[in-house]
Amino acid sequence: MKKHTTLQAGNPQTRIKKSLEKSAPIYHFYSQEHLEADLYSNTDQKINNKLIRTLDNVLLLSEGDLVYSMISGQGALVSKEHDHYLFTQNFVKIEPQESISKKYLLYLLNESRKVKKQIELNLQGSLVRKVTISVLKEVVLPPLPNFEKQELLGSLYLNQLRLESLKKRKLGQEHLLMMEKLKGIIDEI
Secondary structure, eight states: OOTTEEEOOOBGGGGGGOOOOOOOOOOEOOHHHHHHEEEEOOOOOOOOOEEOOOOOOOBOOOOOOOEETTOOOEEEEEGGTTTTTTTTTTTTEEEEEETHHHHHHHHHHHHHHHHHHHHHHTOOOOSSBOHHHHHHHHOOOOOOOOOOHHHHHHHHHHHHHHHHHHHHHHHHHHHHHHHHHHHHHHHHH
């Protein structure tokens, strides 16, 4: 991927100094929960946001950025709800060349067996297996279709994830409704 992308690791969290200055900006930390909400278009779900007030120069995500979790090995496109969130060393922002669609690259990182196998073979750590930037740089991408096809395939992938998420949400709501009905029947007995 080093020929096709620019990778930027997030801030080491332990090096960010908290500030008591009222004028210091407050930032939200981007978390695995935010990444999953972005990936599955569930940005309306309630997530406990961790905040920090700091005067440090920190790295922030922007809407549309491709972000990859070094812990979970999963990527997402940042939603507008998580625009300007601070990202830590557990995440990498991936900026592909203009000839590569972010959506398609996201699909490759999350779903391509060839890409995932390359990453898994080089994971580091015994208890917590972690992807490193050097591992990502060494990933060899499969032959790429033209940009229009990449966009189409990437959009289909994201739409499928959104559809699956909506179906799961609907099933959860139907389950709750049925449990309430059962409780009502039992209470009448």
